[in-house]
Amino acid sequence: MSAAPPLPETPGDAGTSAYELIREAIISGRLGPNERLKVGELAARLGTSTNPVREALQLLRGEGFVIMEPNRGARVRPIDEDFVRDIIEIEVLIEAALTRWYVGIASHADIAALEAKQAEIEALDFRDPAQHGRLDTQFHQLIYDRHYNRHAAELWWKHREILRAISRRFPTSLARRTAVLREHRELIERIRAEDAEGAAAVVARHVEGSGRNIIEQMGAARRTAAREQPAVVGLAPRQPA
Template structure:
């Protein structure tokens, strides 16, 4: 059994979360972090030559990174006007999690009908690690929580849907790093995971799908509430 300190969630098999050269992938991570942390502000221009000079690289890896960031919604690319940082605002988060509310129930329903004894054992194993960590290390929780959901979606025949889920989840994971879990959200996550496992064991596909829709919406609303509170504090 893997130690949580070494645990790293992996994307569903056959899905490349980066899809770029090693240098392009590295720049993608650096620029995305700058956007999330606010070092690159909303609507800032992203000039390829400037970014290449700043990071000591050629322009090709920068273009790769910007295309990846565009695919995730962090960057807008307008012909003849270049790239700009998309505002990481409440509308952005709402759009992402609402897509999850639409597609994850379908993925979950399929999983319940196809789940094996081994799949259920893996869900229980990961849930045990989640409860053992008990949010003490939020990075560990994020990795374990992602692994929990990946068990359900990694075998789905629709690889486009699985890839969309992974991409959007990674975006929300990145944004949510700014905020702490409330006690109410912590309790809801643990309870809903356990209830979900029970539905999988019982073969309750529709009930599991309804639960996952509430689970995803709860996660999205949790982020939005933190964003509203932060914006209100700044305005005050």
């Protein structure tokens, strides 16, 4: 049996970590759903020692990309609609709570910073999806990074990075693009009006909408792949003589 091929590297510098490479391989599908993750084999494919691979698998377990079972080792968790739905349901609660608190401390300077970041997002107008993702993250960081509960803010960041990585595989619909810009503007106005509950409601709708777009795109891709899969032709039953 021939050896497994090296895992293709992600875009970036030559110092890309084992964690980043394995994570990208899972998200892109090069490491398939429920595939066994053997430390020695992965180390060989990545051209590294086993320690970075073990550390990477533990990090990916914490993010939900890897499942570890007693006496059975690690395997890839399927990145499907249920996976995204679970994250979105948690994010709706976290982001609404972080936003609600922020409204009580936001200053005129804070609102000006949000306006400036939103102006950058609108000027880009989704022409560069990767840059839009970075600007959008920075917009929300202006709100969430101020929160006293660092565990909640870090959980938001972890889920944000997972969703951003998954969404790279799928386009953002024109309707969703329009909604993103509108919801950001509405959020800024709710914060300016010191409407904590209104701001929290806007963020909850914003998170749900983005999650729904990813789930719909994942479903469409799955259905397309199923249609394009070649049919299995079986042998016709032998007719009696």
